Amino acid sequence: MRRIFAGVIMLILMSLVTYVLFFSGGLHPERAACGKNCSPAQWEQTKKALGYDKPAVVQWGEFLKGTVAGRTYPEDKALAKANPSLVSTCPAPCLGYSVVNTTNVSTEVKTAFPVSFSLAILAFIMWIVGGVFFGVIAALRRGTVVDRGIVGVSLIFYAFPTFWIGLFFLKFFAIQWQIFPVPSYVNLTDSPLAWLGNLVLPSLTLALIYMAGYVRMTRAFVLESFGEDYLRTARAKGLPNRRVLVKHSLRASLTPIVTMAGLDFGALVGGAIITESVFNYDGLGALAVDSVRTLDLPTIVGLVVVLAAFIILANIVVDILYAVIDPRVRLG
Amino acid sequence: MANRKRMVAAIATTAVAAMTLAACGGGGSSSGGGKASSGGTLYYYVYKPYEHQDPQRTYLGVQISNDTRMIYRQLVAFPISTNPDVSNKPVADLATDTGTSSNGAKTWKFTLKSGQKWQDGSTITCADLKYGASRTFATDVITGGPNYILSYLDVPQDKSGLPIYTGPYKSSAAGQAAFDKAITCDGNTITYNFNKPWPDFPLAVASLHMMDPYKKSQDQGNKSNYAMFSSGPYKLQGTWSKEKGGTFVRNKYYKSTSALKKIRQANPDKIVFQVGNTAETIYDRLIADSGNDKYAVTSNIVPPAYYSRITGAVAKRSVNVKSPYVDYLVPNFNVLTNQKVRQALAESTDVKSWIDAGGGDKAYAPAKSIVNPAVNGYKANPTFADIPESGDPAAAKKLLQEAGVQTPYPITFQYPSSDTMDKQAAALKAGWDKAGFKTTLDGLGDTYYDVIQKPSDPASVIWGGWGADWPSAITVTPPLFDSRPNITKASNGQDYGNYKSDAFNKLVDQAQNASDLSAQTTALQEADAQLGTDVGYIPLEIQKFYFLYGSKVTGFTNTPASSMYPDLGSIGVSK
Numbered sequence: 001m002r003r004i005f006a007g008v009i010m011l012i013l014m015s016l017v018t019y020v021l022f023f024s025g026g027l028h029p030e031r032a033a034c035g036k037n038c039s040p041a042q043w044e045q046t047k048k049a050l051g052y053d054k055p056a057v058v059q060w061g062e063f064l065k066g067t068v069a070g071r072t073y074p075e076d077k078a079l080a081k082a083n084p085s086l087v088s089t090c091p092a093p094c095l096g097y098s099v100v101n102t103t104n105v106s107t108e109v110k111t112a113f114p115v116s117f118s119l120a121i122l123a124f125i126m127w128i129v130g131g132v133f134f135g136v137i138a139a140l141r142r143g144t145v146v147d148r149g150i151v152g153v154s155l156i157f158y159a160f161p162t163f164w165i166g167l168f169f170l171k172f173f174a175i176q177w178q179i180f181p182v183p184s185y186v187n188l189t190d191s192p193l194a195w196l197g198n199l200v201l202p203s204l205t206l207a208l209i210y211m212a213g214y215v216r217m218t219r220a221f222v223l224e225s226f227g228e229d230y231l232r233t234a235r236a237k238g239l240p241n242r243r244v245l246v247k248h249s250l251r252a253s254l255t256p257i258v259t260m261a262g263l264d265f266g267a268l269v270g271g272a273i274i275t276e277s278v279f280n281y282d283g284l285g286a287l288a289v290d291s292v293r294t295l296d297l298p299t300i301v302g303l304v305v306v307l308a309a310f311i312i313l314a315n316i317v318v319d320i321l322y323a324v325i326d327p328r329v330r331l332g
Numbered sequence: 333m334a335n336r337k338r339m340v341a342a343i344a345t346t347a348v349a350a351m352t353l354a355a356c357g358g359g360g361s362s363s364g365g366g367k368a369s370s371g372g373t374l375y376y377y378v379y380k381p382y383e384h385q386d387p388q389r390t391y392l393g394v395q396i397s398n399d400t401r402m403i404y405r406q407l408v409a410f411p412i413s414t415n416p417d418v419s420n421k422p423v424a425d426l427a428t429d430t431g432t433s434s435n436g437a438k439t440w441k442f443t444l445k446s447g448q449k450w451q452d453g454s455t456i457t458c459a460d461l462k463y464g465a466s467r468t469f470a471t472d473v474i475t476g477g478p479n480y481i482l483s484y485l486d487v488p489q490d491k492s493g494l495p496i497y498t499g500p501y502k503s504s505a506a507g508q509a510a511f512d513k514a515i516t517c518d519g520n521t522i523t524y525n526f527n528k529p530w531p532d533f534p535l536a537v538a539s540l541h542m543m544d545p546y547k548k549s550q551d552q553g554n555k556s557n558y559a560m561f562s563s564g565p566y567k568l569q570g571t572w573s574k575e576k577g578g579t580f581v582r583n584k585y586y587k588s589t590s591a592l593k594k595i596r597q598a599n600p601d602k603i604v605f606q607v608g609n610t611a612e613t614i615y616d617r618l619i620a621d622s623g624n625d626k627y628a629v630t631s632n633i634v635p636p637a638y639y640s641r642i643t644g645a646v647a648k649r650s651v652n653v654k655s656p657y658v659d660y661l662v663p664n665f666n667v668l669t670n671q672k673v674r675q676a677l678a679e680s681t682d683v684k685s686w687i688d689a690g691g692g693d694k695a696y697a698p699a700k701s702i703v704n705p706a707v708n709g710y711k712a713n714p715t716f717a718d719i720p721e722s723g724d725p726a727a728a729k730k731l732l733q734e735a736g737v738q739t740p741y742p743i744t745f746q747y748p749s750s751d752t753m754d755k756q757a758a759a760l761k762a763g764w765d766k767a768g769f770k771t772t773l774d775g776l777g778d779t780y781y782d783v784i785q786k787p788s789d790p791a792s793v794i795w796g797g798w799g800a801d802w803p804s805a806i807t808v809t810p811p812l813f814d815s816r817p818n819i820t821k822a823s824n825g826q827d828y829g830n831y832k833s834d835a836f837n838k839l840v841d842q843a844q845n846a847s848d849l850s851a852q853t854t855a856l857q858e859a860d861a862q863l864g865t866d867v868g869y870i871p872l873e874i875q876k877f878y879f880l881y882g883s884k885v886t887g888f889t890n891t892p893a894s895s896m897y898p899d900l901g902s903i904g905v906s907k
Contacts, residue, residue: 025778028782034476035478040823045472046472079501079502083502083553101574102557170613175617176616176620178623182617286575286608290381
């Protein structure tokens, strides 16, 4: 409970920091909205229409109020009275209304979330399975060609930037050789097969980068555990090697892996900006890029809060998993 | 500008650049892909999502052109032609003719053709036209679009300088009455009353969608931003996704005639817009030319890194044409007060090196005026006509001596920083320094326009880019150099060089008060010459568009009417 409370405080502070940073940057979102040949009076009117005429702290206060009480847009009583159908309602918890995208930020997040989540979950499965599997193989074949090969290849992928791998896959596997379709997100409910087929390249792009770290980490922790007394005892008791590895060595290695995996997954659910941009996936990452490009403050703030919430949630889940994996945590 | 890579990096720059994109102009011409054929599906690839699809809010040249050809009909429209003399002359679309002016071009009348339909089969009426124009006044809801009508229509202004009419959603009775007097409907005839002459009003109507009809029952203000209620040959199937695009299918209520075919042939049965792929991905696909990509065109230009791949058979599917957009420099008149120094700057500007650093002759062509050659009444500016492309450092040195200033003369060049622009700026610096200047480069980020719009900005020379809103210099030099609407204590508006000239302003007044196009054009040519004499600007280059299209695309054309983007009015696909 204490952690959840701390998390909420953290979210509130992060939203404040976002407002302060945005307005201290000297940016003027009303410039584009006002159009060409914009007179000073029109400029001021546009600023007011976009809701940027009030001090940053007041705007932040209205944002916070909206999260518990909801908001309407535009907050123009005369317009609401004369033409109520033009006013949009943003029910609590309202993360804001994007004038640029003419929709509630929560709706934008709901639309983009399945894309980012699909990408993240498939990449997560790939890198965890691949990372742990190859890490264990490398540890078991320590010093051999297999070990060096696995570590070497993983380092190569780790060294390449995400956009390079993504563009390579897109250019050759999709466009030139046409082994996979040019990725385009398909809803899982529309066609599970198409969903999977279209996700392979972007997920693999992400997985290869992450997998490299997990291979090396798994290898290191498994090797470290091999030298532990309790493992020697287990072997002395006559336990088969496979059981020693799975029951004792791998379990001991899992704690740091779960920590890292939880945080990585939490961050990834919040949007893989580069991968989504390369493959034209309209997830949270792409939404973040677009909102920054168009100076869409409500979306920027909403995304900061949502993404921070994912990280905080991932931390809490990791803490819970610790207790499952390591009984000492429960006892403590 | 939305179609320019170097501007992508600068967020604020992008925002403003979007505003500078508008309808007409262009230079050169091209067509390819064989004779246009009817039927099939055309794919249209776009990188950046469109901010608006509402006719009164659309301001990107490419969108305006596509909408004219597909979904939004106007009173008058530009025909499909690669010849600017033809393409820049409006022809009747919804109206029976190109309009009649009276009262010294302060009053314009158009009569609607009878039986023209919306996509739901209802008739397009004079009231729809009036309602469309009224939406432009709701500047708190209908944002982002062209706002010329606010200053032209004969509606009184309040103390702040805003019209007393505030649009159809909420307005005072006095405001509504003023608007009802300014635009009147008499059966199928609509009359516009302006507070000053507007001799090129039909050009403005054909170039922008601000005067388009809008059906009141379909209007939901900001919520209608992506709702496209068609009056053209296509209609949106389902909804438009800002990030993904949408599909347009035939609108059965659009009845084509031989006259309307000059504006839109409407060849494909279906047009699929796909938004979001980067220019690199689009060109990888167009070069590979497989699957649906064979039937595809794009509004993105070939990235310079791909120039070397456009060879052989692929090159036969490419076009390289002058765009409607001109880049230029402005000397800051608050800093470079000596005319001889400004002349020396112009003489030593190495346009060739600037172009080479920016991608070469496939990316740019040298400009001899800030006005694009495809604009009506274009004339090379006499001051810049004879300056060599690489500049003349010797002549510049002489001018600096005559100016009596100490050399090296320190100057600062401000521009929106990007990899390409940094290289181009370095090329300019070399030329200027050779002539006796000592140049400091000041590449700026997101806040570029906020900085250069401050009258106190200490930069000596500043970069700018512009495109005409309609094919008349009235939308080029007056908005950029008339100090009266631009310069206030807090901002110089679009007059980044703080240029103030009574002689120039007088010529602008002459142009704005002219009741016929020829007198207006003459005044504008003289105004441009005055700018040259004062060195109010230094022309750099005309951006070029380099496009590739799929092998099954037919009738591929870029016209001044389409702002030199692929003209959907003529394009088809073979089966």
